[in-house]
Amino acid sequence: MLCRIAECGSFTAAAAQLGYTQSAVSRQAAALERDAGATLFERRTDGVRLTRRGLTLLRHARAILASVDAAAGDLAGEAPRTEQVRLGSVPSAGPVLLPAALVRLAATAPQVLVTTREGTTPGLVRALRSGSLDLALLTSRPPHRAPDGESPRLHLTTVQDVGLVVAAAATGGFAGRTSVHVDELVDVPWIATPASNTEPQLGVWPGLPGRPRVVHSARDWLTKLHLVARGLGVTTMPEGLLPVVPPGVLALRVEGAPPEIRRIFVARLPGAAAPAIAAVTQAITATG
Known part of the structure; x- marks a missing residue:
């Protein structure tokens, strides 16, 4: 309990x-x-x-x-098991970074067995603290503070910094464009992940004046991007997802506003890392 x-x-x-x-x-x-x-x-x-x-x-x-x-x-007389590492990941790191890291790990440290689970940053941090995860792939916004205020602080290894862009339909009002001014985003329909007590609303460009018009609420990236492809709204996404964007989606840089950078990092409890945990961390950072 x-x-x-x-x-x-x-x-x-x-x-x-x-x-x-x-x-x-x-x-x-x-x-x-x-x-x-x-x-x-x-x-x-x-x-x-x-x-x-x-x-x-x-x-x-x-x-x-x-x-x-x-x-x-x-x-039970079981043979010695492989070294197991329990890895958590936020959804935005899953489609591209996570599979590539696991493929690399299989080549460099085949004795390490990784099990994965998806979650939000607060949930994954609690899982690290409680000992049900060994590592977690998390994201942060500037100024990139520690993911929680508990002590001792988690050990963080930066994987990469990625820019935030706006995903829009290739056949809609932004057809043929590579950028959009922030003022053009004020009244557009948004597809966003719902906010909670511990998580901000995701999918709407930060700092827009007024209340954004959210027409669809979804947590799954595939759902959001396919809604975008059908012209049913726009959403934000990290540039790291570009390799898996479905046909019919444009990635637009936002002008007239400060760049929005998201940092991906690997978090674990402080102290010396076990060899298996170090091997997984190395595979992730090498991929990033």
Whole structure:
């Protein structure tokens, strides 16, 4: 339960994954704090975070679970496994960077087995902190601050900086163009990823005056870009996605506004990296 709360960031989300009621998880959390004789959870308006003592207990809990798994394997007579690395990725890094890195890794370190999962930056950071991920491919906006305010800070390795562009239909009002002035984007229909308490709205050019006219809401890049191709709106995308853009989509540079740069980086817990984790990081940075 402690591990699931740390990863989900709220009692409600943890309860949904565990199949319990929110009140049952809250009671178990309170009982765990009584047994530990310490405050393990910081209850905030945007969810729950582990305190320093909670993180200490989590580290020991992860070690115990790993030992139990290893013991089960020994008792079953399993052969030594390959070195496994659990890698998380934001959606924008998945279509191009992630497959290329995994192909490179297969050639340079075939003994390393990578499992992947997709998520938002806050969710992946919580998964790193809770120990359910070893590495995460994340993005940030200038001034590229740390992805969370927890201590100790995560270890970050920059992969690449990519510019943001606007994706528009090749047969629409922007046909034949390679750029657009920011003033032309004020009244256009947008296709955007919905905002949440922890995530800003994605898909609308930052800093537009007024309230953008969002006509379609989607998280999946393929959905957004195919809606664009059919002339149903425009969206923003990092230039790194250009190799997988479907036919009928233009990539437009935005003039009259400061460039929007997104940084892709690999994050992990601080300290010396295990050889398998270092090999995955190297494959990703070499690809970028």
